[in-house]
Amino acid sequence: MMKLAAYPEYKDSGQPFLGNIPAHWNLFRNGRLFSQRNETGFGELPILEVSLKTGVRVRDMENLKRKQVMADREKYKRAAQGDIAYNMMRMWQGAVGVAPMDGLVSPAYVVVRPFPEVDCRYFSYLFRTASYMNEVDAFSRGIVKDRNRLYWQDFKRMTSxxxxxxxxxxxxRFLDAVGSKAQRFIRNKRRLIELLKEQKQNVINQAVTRGLDPKVKFKPSGVEWIGDIPEHWEVRRLKFLCHNLNEQTSEKQPGETYIALEHVESWTGRISLPDDEITFDSQVKRFQPGDVLFGKLRPYLAKVTRSQTAGVCVGEFLVLRATGNVSADFLEQKLRSKRVIDLINSSTFGAKMPRADWTFIGNLKFAYPPAGEQQKILEHIQKKSAEIDQAINRAQREIELMREYCTRLISDVVTGQVDVRGIEVPEVAEDELLALEEDTAESDDVIDDEGDMDETD
Known part of the structure; x- marks a missing residue:
C-alpha cells in the first residue's frame, strides 16, 4: 500500500524480542503502565468474550452455537470500557483485547486498567504481534505447556x-485506517469469490439440465421441477440409473481410503484426508473406485464426491454405482447441481440433524442425454470450472497476501521499525470499525469461559 521510512535514530532496547527501538521511546514494565482490576458483584452487566481475530466484544447470548450454563455472574470480573482483558491460558495465541463497554469476563481472565499515559488500543495491537505472544509464552507458568497461565504477577513484569x-x-489511528482499507479489500474479494462460485454453479446447472447446443429443440419433461429438456434426452427415476449399495464392514483393508463427511468439501467434492491413520469402532460402508458418495446428513452442504480408490465411508453417505445409462462422472455432477440439492434438502426430516431419505432420492426423475453428449458436457464443465477455479484461487491468494501485509505492518509500526508520525490519517467511524470487525469473523475463534475455543462460522 505504501513505502514507509524508519525513524531517524534508534537505541538498543536490551530486549531480544524487540531489538532496536526509536531513540525517543521509553521501555517500561507493564506494572508501570497498568494496574489490576479485580472487581466482582456486577451481575447485571453484559457478558464479554474474546475472539482471536477481533479482540474483546459483547457476547451474543441469543445466537450461541453452543449453549452454556453460566456460573454465578456475581463472581465474574468487571471490565470497564477501555480496560484490557486477556485470557490467562490463551494470551499467547492473541486472546486479548480492549473492552468496548462495561461488561463481565470469566475468572479465567485478567483485567488491567490503564494509567493516564496509556492508550489501550496501541497496546492491544502490540500484545497481538507474534514477537510479543512468544514473550507471553515465555512468561507463562504451568505444569503442561498448553495449559500455561500468564498471571498478573508475571504480566506486570513483562516489558513493553x-x-x-x-x-x-x-x-x-493509522492502523485503524489501514485496517479498514484492508478489510474493505478483503470484503470485496470475498464477494467476488461468492459470485465466481455462483457462476460455476450456473455453468454446471445449465450444462446438465439444458445441454450445450443453444439451437436444440425442447420438449416438456413431464416433471415440474425439471421443466423443458432437449427433445432427444430421456427421463428416468434415479433408482433405475444407479444402485444404492449398502455393503457393511467393520474394518478397512490395507490401501483403502476412509472417508467421513468432514473430509469432503461442500459443492466441489474435493477430498482432504488427514495425515494420521484413522481408526473407527462402528460399521461403515464399502465402496469401489468410481462410486458416487452422497452425504444424506444436512444435504444442503452438497457433500457429493467420487473416489478414485476403493475404501470405506461413514453410514451418512449413500454409495451409488451408475448402471450404464449415465456415467459416474455425469451422475456426480447432476447430484451436486444446485437444483437437485435444493429439492433433496426440501425433503429432509429432523430439525437439528436433517437427513435425506433414499426412498425420496431414488424416486426423483432425472433427465439425461446420450453417452457421447454426456462426455462433451463433462469436458465443458471441466474446462469452465478450471477457469473459474483459477480466478477463485487468485482472489484467495490476494486475501492471504493482504493479511500477511497487515500482520507485518502492525508489527513494524507498534515496535517502531517504521515511522508513521508524518502521515495524515483519516478518522475511521466507530460503526465502520465494528462492521469491518464482523467481516473478519468468517471462521472466527472465540475463547469460552473456561479458556477453550468455540468455532463460529
Whole structure:
C-alpha cells in the first residue's frame, strides 16, 4: 500500500524480542503502565468474550452455537470500557483485547486498567504481534505447556515499548485506517469469490439440465421441477440409473481410503484426508473406485464426491454405482447441481440433524442425454470450472497476501521499525470499525469461559 521510512535514530532496547527501538521511546514494565482490576458483584452487566481475530466484544447470548450454563455472574470480573482483558491460558495465541463497554469476563481472565499515559488500543495491537505472544509464552507458568497461565504477577513484569501518548494514539489511528482499507479489500474479494462460485454453479446447472447446443429443440419433461429438456434426452427415476449399495464392514483393508463427511468439501467434492491413520469402532460402508458418495446428513452442504480408490465411508453417505445409462462422472455432477440439492434438502426430516431419505432420492426423475453428449458436457464443465477455479484461487491468494501485509505492518509500526508520525490519517467511524470487525469473523475463534475455543462460522 505504501513505502514507509524508519525513524531517524534508534537505541538498543536490551530486549531480544524487540531489538532496536526509536531513540525517543521509553521501555517500561507493564506494572508501570497498568494496574489490576479485580472487581466482582456486577451481575447485571453484559457478558464479554474474546475472539482471536477481533479482540474483546459483547457476547451474543441469543445466537450461541453452543449453549452454556453460566456460573454465578456475581463472581465474574468487571471490565470497564477501555480496560484490557486477556485470557490467562490463551494470551499467547492473541486472546486479548480492549473492552468496548462495561461488561463481565470469566475468572479465567485478567483485567488491567490503564494509567493516564496509556492508550489501550496501541497496546492491544502490540500484545497481538507474534514477537510479543512468544514473550507471553515465555512468561507463562504451568505444569503442561498448553495449559500455561500468564498471571498478573508475571504480566506486570513483562516489558513493553512505550511511545508518547500522542504517538500511541496516532499509531492506533493509522492502523485503524489501514485496517479498514484492508478489510474493505478483503470484503470485496470475498464477494467476488461468492459470485465466481455462483457462476460455476450456473455453468454446471445449465450444462446438465439444458445441454450445450443453444439451437436444440425442447420438449416438456413431464416433471415440474425439471421443466423443458432437449427433445432427444430421456427421463428416468434415479433408482433405475444407479444402485444404492449398502455393503457393511467393520474394518478397512490395507490401501483403502476412509472417508467421513468432514473430509469432503461442500459443492466441489474435493477430498482432504488427514495425515494420521484413522481408526473407527462402528460399521461403515464399502465402496469401489468410481462410486458416487452422497452425504444424506444436512444435504444442503452438497457433500457429493467420487473416489478414485476403493475404501470405506461413514453410514451418512449413500454409495451409488451408475448402471450404464449415465456415467459416474455425469451422475456426480447432476447430484451436486444446485437444483437437485435444493429439492433433496426440501425433503429432509429432523430439525437439528436433517437427513435425506433414499426412498425420496431414488424416486426423483432425472433427465439425461446420450453417452457421447454426456462426455462433451463433462469436458465443458471441466474446462469452465478450471477457469473459474483459477480466478477463485487468485482472489484467495490476494486475501492471504493482504493479511500477511497487515500482520507485518502492525508489527513494524507498534515496535517502531517504521515511522508513521508524518502521515495524515483519516478518522475511521466507530460503526465502520465494528462492521469491518464482523467481516473478519468468517471462521472466527472465540475463547469460552473456561479458556477453550468455540468455532463460529
Amino acid at each position: 515499548p512505550v511511545p508518547s501518548i500522542e504517538e500511541q494514539r496516532h499509531i492506533t
